[in-house]
Amino acid sequence: MANGIIGYFDHSxxxxxxxxxMAIGVLYQxxxxxxxxxxxxxxxxxxxxxxxxxxxxxxxxxxxxKLNGGVPNISVFVDKFINRIRFMGMGISFMKxxxxxxxxxxxxxxxxxxCKGIIEGRSFVxxxxxxxxxxxxxxxYLSVVSIVDMPARRQMLKTxxxxxxxNTVAQRLEHGIMEKEKLLWELAQEKGAKAEEKETEAAxxxxxxxxxxxxxxxxxxxxxxxxxGNKA
Numbered sequence: 001m002a003n004g005i006i007g008y009f010d011h012s013x014x015x016x017x018x019x020x021x022m023a024i025g026v027l028y029q030x031x032x033x034x035x036x037x038x039x040x041x042x043x044x045x046x047x048x049x050x051x052x053x054x055x056x057x058x059x060x061x062x063x064x065x066k067l068n069g070g071v072p073n074i075s076v077f078v079d080k081f082i083n084r085i086r087f088m089g090m091g092i093s094f095m096k097x098x099x100x101x102x103x104x105x106x107x108x109x110x111x112x113x114x115c116k117g118i119i120e121g122r123s124f125v126x127x128x129x130x131x132x133x134x135x136x137x138x139x140x141y142l143s144v145v146s147i148v149d150m151p152a153r154r155q156m157l158k159t160x161x162x163x164x165x166x167n168t169v170a171q172r173l174e175h176g177i178m179e180k181e182k183l184l185w186e187l188a189q190e191k192g193a194k195a196e197e198k199e200t201e202a203a204x205x206x207x208x209x210x211x212x213x214x215x216x217x218x219x220x221x222x223x224x225x226x227x228x229g230n231k232a
Contacts, residue, residue, distance in 0.1 A: 011113065011126070014109060014110075014113035014116065015113065018106045018137075021102045021109060022140075024102050025102035028099035028102070030144060033148035033150075035092070036148075036153040036157055039161075040157050040160060043161050057078075057081045058169060061074075065169075078158050106133075106137055107138070110130040110133060111130075
């Protein structure tokens with residue numbers, strides 16, 4: 001039965017399957033590198049609004065800043081944002097682990113092909129493609145991983161994004177809040193001045209209507225009180 005299962009997989013099919021697994025594993029690493037590099041470039045040039053994900057990050061930061069009167073720990077905010085990043089429905093960390101698992105799957109399939117060839121009594125020349133593909137695939141994968149350097153790129157993105165939010169966005173928001181408070185204070189002062197002016201106008205209108213000024217009314221009241229007191 002085991003021979004039947006092994007014989008079900010054709011020699012060329014195993015080679016193609018090995019190449020597919022390894023190619024997808026390397027492709028995921030390249031996607032991660034390009035993805036991080038584009039975001040790093042966007043934060044370097046302070047054009048985050050042109051990048052959809054960074055635009056979302058800025059919008060969330062602004063909403064959180066306005067809601068809570070500030071963001072106490074911007075570094076933690078950036079970490080949470082980076083952890084929530086998705087590409088084709090997958091997180092970056094998941095893509096990294098999946099890439100490694102696909103490479104291992106490719107090596108496993110190549111080993112399966114070698115075992116199958118040995119059982120079938122194939123020559124070393126027939127088995128040589130499995131060794132070549134495995135060694136070349138592993139070398140290419142490790143080379144791409146070292147070039148991508150995901151931890152370093154993640155740290156660079158975090159540093160740039162934190163600096164952008166803290167020294168650009170937060171400063172603008174703080175300036176906007178100060179300007180708003182200043183405007184509200186000026187409006188309150190203007191409203192108070194208008195209320196005082198209305199009171200003055202009302203008093204003047206009353207004085208004009210009665211024919212007595214406030215000082216005259218006060219003097220008349222004092223005389224009346226004095227007269228009543230003397231009479232008593």
